[in-house]
Amino acid sequence: MFMMNYFDYSATTPISDRVNEVMQRCERDFFANINAKHEMALQSKLFVTGYINRMIQALNISESSLVFTSGATESNNMILFGLAKSYPGKRHILTTSLEHHSMISPLGILQKEGYDIEFIPYLNGELDLEVLKNSIRHDTLLVSVIAVESETGMIHPLKKIKAICDEHQIPLHSDVTQAIGKTEIDFQDVTYASFSSHKIYGPKGIGACIIQKQDIKPLIVGGGSLSKLRAGTPPNALIVGFAQALIDSLEHLHERQTLVNQRYQYLVEQVSSLDQIHINQPKHGVKNICNLSIAKSKRNQTIEKLSLYGCFASASSACSGQEDLSKAVFNITQNQDYASTSIRVSLSHMTKLEEIDALVEGIKKVINT
Ligand SMILES: Cc1ncc(COP(=O)(O)O)c(C=O)c1O
Incomplete structure (x- = not known):
C-alpha cells in the first residue's frame, strides 16, 4: 500500500473531528440566514454568535474588532488597501522581505501606485529594530511585520516592535497566520492582525482580521453581514468551525x-x-x-x-x-x-x-x- x-x-x-461535528450540526440545524427576522434565523444567530463570543473571549479582544473574511489573503489585502484608502496622504510603509505573498503582492500594487515600500533589514538573522526606529516618517502609513515567518518558523518580536510603533503613534499590522495556535500571541501587541482557519484544523475558505482601530475603509460592500467592513451573508458553518478550531488551538x-x-x-x-x-x-x-x-x-x-x-x-x-x-x-x-x-x-x-x-x-x- x-x-x-x-x-x-x-x-x-x-479539520478536526470536533470541528467536523459542529459544522455538520450547524449545516443541518442552524443554516438560516442570521440576518433574517424569522424564528429559525434567530435560533441560527444564537448558535453562531455563541461560538463567535467564545472565540472573542479566547482571543481576548473586543467584540467589534473581529471581522470574518475568506482567509488570511483577503485579511492582508483588506488591511493594506483599506488603510491606504483611509489615509491617502500617508504613502510610506515599513515591512519585511519575509512576508507572505498575500502581503508582498498587494504591497507591489501599492508601490506601482507610488507608495514607498521600505523593507526593514535583518542583522545577524534578526530584524534590525534600530533601523526600524530611525525609518519611521511623518507620512508612514503602517508598519507590518509577519509574526512567524512561514518557511523557517522564525518568530519576530512583536512586543518590542509595537513599543517602537507606539512611540511614534504608527499602527502595527501583523500577519499571525503561522503563529496562532503555535506560539502565544498577545493581541494588545498589534493594531491589526490577519489569520486563517485552515492552518489550525478549521475549514478552508474562512479567516479573520483583528481591527483594534476602526479606521479601515471596506473593500467589499453590499448587503447584510456581521461587520460593516465586510459585506456578504455570513457562512454559519464556516464561522462555527473556525471558532471551534481557534478555541481548541488556544486551549490546548x-x-x-x-x-x-x-x-x-x-x-x-x-x-x-x-x-x-x-x-x-x-x-x-x-x-x-x-x-x-x-x-x-x-x-x-x-x-x-x-x-x-x-x-x-x-x-x-x-x-x-x-x-x-x-x-x-x-x-x-x-x-x-x-x-x-x-x-x-x-x-x-x-x-x-x-x-x-x-x-x-x-x-x-x-x-x-
Ligand atoms: C503567513 C501566511 N499568510 C497568509 C496566508 C494565506 O492564507 P489563506 O490561505 O487563508 O488565504 C498563508 C498561507 O499559506 C500564510 O502562511
Missing part, C-alpha cells in the same frame, strides 16, 4: 507545543547524524517547522523524490511559487548552498514517530540517489 506521511501542516491542516496550545517539541527533537536527533544535513534553525522559532538542507539536492527535486517515497513536505510556503533560493533560509544562514537545498518539514501534534522514521528513510534515499 502507498504510504502517506504528511509533513505540510504549515500549508494546510485537516501548551499540550500541543509539548507534543510538537518532542517530534521536532526526534526528527533532529535522527537526521543530525547524517553529514549531508544542515538544520536551518532561527534563533527564536516555532518547533512545528523544521527547515533542513540536504547537500547537493535542489529543493524542488527533493520534494518530488520524497513524494515518490510517500512523504509530503514542501520546498517553501505553498503560495510562494518555485523559487530556487529561499530568502528566509539565506537570511538566517547567509549560505547560498543551504538556501538552494532547503525544505520545510512542518509537524503537528498528530504526527506519529513512525511517520518521522519514514521521512528519515526517504531523506537517506534522496542523499543516496
